[in-house]
Amino acid sequence: MKRGAVALLAVALASTSVAHADRYEATISVRPEGVLARVDDVGTRTPAMVAGGGLAAGLSWGMRNWLDLGAELAAVSLTRARYDGATADVFGVPQMGELSRTTRLAQLRGVATLRLGVGWVPVVRLAIGVGGRQRTAARFAYGSAIVIPDGDEAEIGLDVVVGLRLGLEHRVTRRWSVGLSAGATECLGIGAPDLQLFDAQLSLGYTWYPLW
16 A cells, blocks of 8 residues: 555656646747847848847647647847948949948748657757848948938848757746757848848747646
């Protein structure tokens, strides 16, 4: 009897403290991120590398113990990109000078996450989606003049987004988890140059069981 009671107590404690399966779990997560972006522009010689920050929020569902499917919404703001020796048309006349502008992004992504553990969980996350890219009007400095080049007013364009992320999450309790990850995202511009994002994220997740 004593041995059976101890076994039942161990099972009860394990079920209340640590989750042993991810199937049928729903998880909402919030992930602040630091970003480094490779930003290209028309008439420039080389892309600019700029820093930025962002926030992603996601909702996922455990299809298997090792596979989550879900969606996430992400927003990123970048610092101003500057390009020396850029070429731009000013009133129809080609000029050479410094071009600069700021980019902001909002993206909706479908996400598949491979989970390769229980308490400490290595994760591989694949994402594909669409995004909106806001670019401010270009600032073009040549000689003593500062102007907006022909056709370089503020605009909002569309991106097709593909991303890969590697990380490690820790299941602190049955409900709460924390994690750290690094990722790369390719933003294929529709009517704008492509853009690449490289980021590091902290994550905080809350899990519940809608079917239990």
